[in-house]
Amino acid sequence: MSKQAVRRSFDRAATSYDAAATLQRQVCHLLLGTLDATAPARILDAGCGTGHALGLLARRWPQARIAAADFAPAMVAAAGGGRIPGICADIESLPFADASFDLYWSNLSFQWCDAGRGIGEAARVLAPGGLLAVSSLAPGTLAELDSAFAGTDRHRHVLALPPADDLAAACVDFGLTAVRLIHQTLRIHHRELRSLLRELKALGANQLLGPRRPGLMGRQTWQTVEQRYEAMRETAGLPATFEVVLCLATKPTS
């Protein structure tokens, strides 16, 4: 996966993201629900996108100083429309001093990063006693699309996501404790395959479909994929599964 391509996709999606981000909002609320009532004085939203979580975090902890970072400039600009200014930065290399935050928050950005580098940076910028709350996507995400594409050509059409355990292992490697993984399977439905693909593009998540995207394939292949997906139709529509993982951990005080 090319980091440049991921950044470009999110940059282009900054104006369409909010209208398409139903699942992202759902996961955001799940993640918020896992946090106990500590009162973090300094919070970082890493991979803040358009800044939806910033308002929620500020309402939950009105006294906290909140910072936001994202590597897509247009996302940072969108997030900056609120009260909290964003910084254009890579989660894998954060421009913050060691021990700068009491809560490191990241909703659905880690699937685009190297888990080791991302968690390493999170552990570095967390102060002793600080809490890490990260959500990501695990293998099995878009499984229906993967199986509809299977064998149509020699390419993979759904990105191979790293196992959720990589996040927990990275937390342990970087000295975080009380590591907890919570798995949740979420499913959305679409009226047709094209609307699922349009939504992924509107979210900037079209890189989940890998470098050979559906628009580039032949008519015959497309028809095969559509027919296979149609065979999976449920009463609510065409299903798309998202395997969500929430990762919680603490930086020890000594």
Ligand SMILES: C[S@@+](CC[C@H](N)C(=O)[O-])C[C@H]1O[C@@H](n2cnc3c(N)ncnc32)[C@H](O)[C@@H]1O
């Ligand atoms: C699915 S969106 C989630 C946005 C937001 N956290 C939310 O809950 O709506 C993923 C975000 O992560 C950002 N992102 C992905 N990889 C990143 C990286 N390496 N460094 C900083 N931001 C990154 C993208 O630009 C995008 O805004």
